[in-house]
Amino acid sequence: MRFKEVGLLFCQLLAVLIFAAGFFPQKKVLKGDAQFQYMAETQRALEPAFDKLVLVVIDALRADFLFQQNVSHFDFVHELLNRGEAWGFTAYSNPPTVTLPRLKGITTGSAPNFLDAILNVAEDDSSSNLKDQDSWISQFAKHGKKIHFFGDDTWLKLFPEEFFQKHDGTNSFFVSDFEEVDTNVTRHLPHELQHKDWDVLILHYLGLDHIGHKGGAASQFMPPKHREMDAVIRQIYDQVDNRTLLCVMGDHGMNDLGNHGGSSAGETSAGMVFISKMLSSYPRPAAQDGVSSPVTAAEDYQFFTRIQQVDFVPTIASLFNIPIPKNSLGVFVREFSSLLGQHATTKIIENYHQLMQLAAKKTAARGNDDIDSMLAEMKDVQATLARTATNYNYAMLFLGVGMLSIVTAATAYCYISSARLNEASVLMIAVTALLGSSVFGSSFVEEEHQIWWWIIIAVVGYSWATRPSCTPSHLVFLVCARLLRGWNNSGQKFMYDFTVAELLKSHPSIKWLLVCATLAVVALDGFTERPLLSIFNLLAGLLCFVYKTCWANVNGEVSPTYAQTLVTKACSLLFAGGTPWDDKQLLVPLARLFFKVTAAIVCMRIAYNVVFAKRKFLSELFPLFTIVLIMQTASQNIPLFLVFTIMRSSLRNILRVGYPQQRCEMFFVLSLILQNLSFFQFGGTNSIATIDLTNSYNGISENYNIYVVGLLMCIGNMAPAIYWSLAAVVDHQLYSKKSYAQQKLSSMFFYSVNSLLLLVACICMRYHLFIWSVFSPKLCYLLGWNILIHFLTETVLEPFLLMVAG
């Protein structure tokens, strides 16, 4: 690569990184624990309204699951609501609506920031720990209360274990389990309710969320799960006295497909019910008066009184007479003021002081002020604070954008001035313009795969109409592309039940046959020309197959008997010693062996090429690279590489016959389109939720290196993109007259324009409702594409290979 291109590339990466650093700052939090501020002595002497708290968090409990007729099967809760012993609310949960940020909101009362949503994925991360952040959990712990916790182990990740006298976490990793995650929690109940050696009992049930993810909000498993949860509530209600407050809440809701993370009405409307025998002696909330539960459907899941989920924090703190956590944005729920008697005003003023301190506003001395006007002012402050939860670093934002616009202008100038006017360059500019402008619409970002599909069918249609002589190749290509599109669901909007991947999962024998076929076809490519290399490839392919079946066995998937015999044979051969190995122990050495063997073959081939320069070097190594990519792909997606092989040969045929003058330029543009399309059709989206971690730990033992895992994860998620990028370079080396740097200008043009427009969109929409759920994840993906594909693959790996090829 020439100096100019490399310089531009570095400046581009740097600009995006600077922007990201300014865009995702760590939020400022007030350190230390809260103390009573207003009339502290009096408050300390107050009697709490309740002695014990039972908090039942039911993951993804949308408001209508609790309250709505024909949807909800919480019959006991309805009965309590009608008796006035339960008060129902719809709690707005601030996006991102995933568990970890929501738990932060429920316990500390603060608005989440985007990093929390990413950290929700990174299981083993500890930086999201709330050890030093004030929360009602820590306040309870500091006041010598005993807390017992059972359920989702996210809580144990958030809080130091010494807060909980007793705990038992369940891992939420296997989403397909509806029963065991919940019985694991419920089995502790009889003992806990009998001994009552706790002040706070927290239960976090995951089953309902898992059902949603698997079958959507209207799944047939929902009613029995509702009844099961209802029975748990009845069990607790029956065995606690009237000095105990039972609170049932969802940490977030779900959309009708059962997913969550975004900011639609379904996802943000979580249900919340406070239950105590004592509540019936107080006036019930106005919205609940004279309403018989279950209630009829309400628009946007708005049932009863609407509160913010963070309002839970000051309410609990006031009812139990502990200081309100420092970072809480919550406003005391007015309905509960009757429970506090004459001290209600004191508590609300306390809440007012705490909130104003957080907002860094001067507080006028409020004494015997009107409660309503104070609550209204607090609501305003809450809204402002929630909106400005993150402080953008504007200097860095504008530095990033400014730098990138200069780089983009330079790149565009270089590209336009060097490009010939032909179909390839027009297509490239059109794709760039289309994708660049699409980032301003949140739905186009969410459904980006549709745009790529829209582009590819246009290209195929155009090419077919103008080059009718290549009709068979076009048809083959189109059929393959359609297969690719039908392989997985992508985006948020459309979920089809009959995707090829789902079908293969339910027919494992066909799946494994296809996997075998794929590996064989890929490995034996070019057998007649170079049989020796093909045999090496076959060896690597065999190892890959053995590893994949072994992995399937360990993870409880079905694999055919011939594969299992193969595994046993191969392992007795490879790891001699006679003792039968457990499949689980085999995984790590097998994967390592695979990587070692491939590395050895690559090194051999490079060494060979250094001595005898062979022009076909790249195309000969291509099958081996493909096998490595297959290794990092989920088994139901592996047959797609067979589809890719067919697609690639028909594409080469079309380009050879139809576009002899611009063969390589066209391949580069199409490679870019196919990279993106296949990335999305492998199941990827622009949302953090679909990052696949399953192949990140191939060959990684327990004391692992985070960078290796990160690299494997990136390769695993970007495998199809790497495939198409390499495919373009193979053809470039064989047929192009241009230098690689010149060729590369086109994709540099695409990346820099695309990045620039996304950064501008992020700045324009920084107060948009979807900034955290749509635009920020997209920015992360852009960084990923820039670094992994644009930089590591296309600027480091490929020029290196081309250099070796000579």
Place this chain on the structure above:
Amino acid sequence: MTTKKRPVGKKKFVSFSDDDALSRTGRLPKNLPQHGSPPVYVRRTWQTIPFHLIVLSYWFIKHSNGYDVRKCTWLLVPCQVLYLALQFNPATVYGNKILKLNYALLAVSGVTCILLTIPCMLLVVLFGAPFLEMLDKTWLLSLHCCVLSYPAVYSVLNSDFKVGFFKKYFISIAVGCWISCLAIPLDWDRPWQEWPIPLVVGAQLGAMFGYTFCSQL
């Protein structure tokens, strides 16, 4: 006036129709590509503007209850036949002749259209329509497209399969469908975003454009 001149002049030149140079200099618009000899083309005239499609689209978007594609297709059929008889066929020139409406061919091309729905549906699925789900709706869409292309199908059959010239009519319908797909991913959750309503409207707009302007291209 010109319309009357051409049939008159045609009789003199019909024996020379093999001679490209003569027929080109004589009657054809200068930059028109030749499709077979004798050439088949559609005259450039406002006569081919499909007014019925404008009305139908308006009705479909504004006044049809719940975007009833079935009903729209039923309404479209007689409109298209009338359009072909009164507007499109009189404007189509076959080897310098304007042919009278052939009633048998009218029926044949109707059957052809219905048969064409199957390959059309296959193409629609290949180009990304859901497979196995909502096949009935996809079929309805392809039926609608085929009815929209009915005048062009008739003319192709009438001109001994000179697809060359009429290709652009089919393409314009396809492009209309393609552009309308942009409405699908939007998260507005409107009833008209349901499959295949945007594509039906797109096909109508494409056909509208095609029948109006393709003779100019």
